[in-house]
Amino acid sequence: MTSFAEIIDRTTADELRARGSWKWAKGGPGVIGAFVAEMDFGVARxxxxxxxxxxxxxxxxxxxxxxxxxxxxxxxxxxxxxxxxxxxxxxxxxxxxxxxxxxxxxxxxxxxxxxxxxxxxxxxxxxxxxxxxxxxxxxxxxxxxxxxxxxxxxxxxxxxxxxxxxxxxxxxxxxxxxxxxxxxxxxxxxxxxxxxxxxxxxxxxxxxxxxxxxxxxxxxxxxxxxxxxxxxxxxxxxxxxxxxxxxxxxxxxxxxxxxxxxxxxxxxxxxxxxxxxxxxxxxxxGGDWLADVVGYLDGSRLLLAELLAARLPEIGYRPPAGTYLAWLDCRGLFAARGIEENPADFFLERGRVLLTDGAACGDAGQGHVRLNFATPRPILAEMVRRLADAVNGR
Ligand SMILES: Cc1ncc(COP(=O)(O)O)c(C=O)c1O
CATH class of the missing domain: 3.40.640.10 (Type I PLP-dependent aspartate aminotransferase-like (Major domain))
Known part of the structure; x- marks a missing residue:
């Protein structure tokens, strides 16, 4: 039988865009939506x-x-x-x-x-x-x-x-x-x-x-x-x-x-x-569906740590104990690379990933972004690739 993870992993960005959610529509064509707190995993039976x-x-x-x-x-x-x-x-x-x-x-x-x-x-x-x-x-x-x-x-x-x-x-x-x-x-x-x-x-x-x-x-x-x-x-x-x-x-x-x-x-x-x-x-x-979701997200929060360590090690990230939201501290990275723009604007413009601006979370959120990782893992990997390429100027 096909597992929940296999089904989710196969979901493409085009399919998600076709569903028409705000998460995927707001950024416009080609942008990966990772801002609002919604999941890309469908609905429990x-x-x-x-x-x-x-x-x-x-x-x-x-x-x-x-x-x-x-x-x-x-x-x-x-x-x-x-x-x-x-x-x-x-x-x-x-x-x-x-x-x-x-x-x-x-x-x-x-x-x-x-x-x-x-x-x-x-x-x-x-x-x-x-x-x-x-x-x-x-x-x-x-x-x-x-x-x-x-x-x-x-x-x-x-x-x-x-x-x-x-x-x-x-x-x-x-x-x-x-x-x-x-x-x-x-x-x-x-x-x-x-x-x-x-x-x-x-x-x-x-x-x-x-x-x-x-x-x-x-x-x-x-x-x-x-x-x-x-x-x-x-x-x-x-x-x-x-x-x-x-x-x-x-x-x-x-x-x-x-x-x-x-x-x-x-x-x-x-x-x-x-x-x-x-x-x-x-x-x-809905307990069984939720258990599948949490199992999948558990892998994704750790995968995100690996992806960031490999491509953007200067970003501060501690996998969350709850929620599917990653809180990324970009201050060290941006200072080291001499980037003065707001990180959410920078990553949208240069990386085509729509994140939540940490400054909208209060003064203490300056220099941070919030990334929603409740998405298929191949899309999560693509997101990190885009963030890294944006920083590396490609
Ligand atoms: C902590 C928290 N409270 C409230 C909400 C909003 O929930 P509702 O749509 O029920 O107002 C959210 C949505 O992301 C949330 O993360």
Whole structure:
């Protein structure tokens, strides 16, 4: 039987372009799209079947209680079975997307007008959305610990002292790929509690953890974290469903549930019916497909290290512990070669590879690019070849 890896390896750039995704269309003809967080691996069979069922039933109206309940039950079960977190399905609320969860966390659960505290480098919209709600952002650059990014607890404490109230905690972290351990999370909780803060825990990438890693839902750590946290998650990264517009907000205390019952509707309203059924199927029956995907990505994150070591050894790269995003430090390379351009612009213009500009991830991301390696490995190899040729002037 043909393996998942063999099928993916055979997928060509032309086929991917023909699918018409934003990832492949945005750069234009001939450009390899490696920016937005989508995967080039198709769809899990249980998700396809769920969507076909929606079509057969002509179930394309607004979100029903039945669809919402199925999604919530499957998500709650996933949380319990995979991470040991007991959540009441009634507290798993539908959202169109996780970024709406952030908007809700800011509007409903944080002190009116208070700045939002954001460890950086961060997922790009985290830097722009709070402003649309009239909120300032306090960026807290992560610290380096032996080449590994760590949260700067003193910096976070100082941000609370400056009036910040909601901390955005992204775990696994986009773009740097860290998966925080129990001790680190407990230390964060200590700072949040000491300052009366709240946390928006973005755990959208949790299904995408590599062997040896363990996801600990932040709200599951203790009574205190359950009390001060709202969690945003979705099946949309693990099973590649972001266009279906369905995510989950997990409430973990009674007070938040009361407030949400009063104010949550406007945030829940845009959730799509096909998305809810697809998410339910992914959480309930998509484990095998996800295991194939994670197995493939595990090989790719290590392959990328080999490719870079062979062709661009001056680029700093540490394979991520979670996510399919590689965070590449181009500062040494560009300084050594006397290249003064922004790396994302340079690689698009000279290499025809569309990457995410690290500067969009916050001040701490200057000189970096984010590369999405959830693509067939031959395309990943071609990408590195193009980056190297761009630097070498060919
Ligand atoms: C950390 C993180 N949060 C949120 C999102 C956006 O998710 P959604 O499309 O559900 O808003 C992404 C997408 O890449 C992400 O990486």
């Amino acid at each position: 249980p998700v396809e079947e769920a969507l076909l069922g929606v079509i057969e039933r002509r179930e394309l109206g607004y979100l029903s209680q039945r669809a919402s309940d199925a999604m919530a039950a499957a998500c709650a079960r996933w949380q319990r079975e995979r991470y040991g977190w007991e959540v009441d399905p009634e507290r798993v609320r539908p959202l169109p997307d996780v970024i709406t969860g952030l908007a809700a966390a800011i509007s409903v659960f944080s002190r009116p007008g208070s700045p939002v505290i954001l460890p950086t480098p961060a997922y790009m919209p985290f830097l722009t959305w709070p402003a649309t709600l009239g909120r300032e952002i306090i960026q807290v650059p992560m610290a380096a610990d032996g080449g590994r990014y760590v949260l700067d607890l003193d910096g976070i404490a100082a941000a609370f002292k400056r009036g910040g109230h909601l901390l955005v905690l992204c775990n696994p972290s986009n773009p740097v790929g860290r998966v925080y351990g129990a001790e680190e999370l407990a230390a964060v909780a200590g700072v949040v509690e000491a300052n009366g803060g709240r946390v928006f825990a973005d755990e959208i990438h949790a299904p995408l953890l590599y062997p040896g890693g363990r996801h600990i839902p932040y709200a599951s750590l203790s009574e205190a974290t359950a009390r001060h946290t709202v969690t945003g998650t979705a099946a949309s990264k693990g099973w590649n469903l972001p266009g279906l517009k369905c995510a989950q907000l997990v409430l973990s205390n009674d007070a938040d549930a009361v407030l949400w019952a009063e104010r949550g509707f406007t945030f829940e309203h845009g959730t799509s019916t096909p998305g809810a059924w697809a998410a339910a199927a992914a959480y309930r029956d």
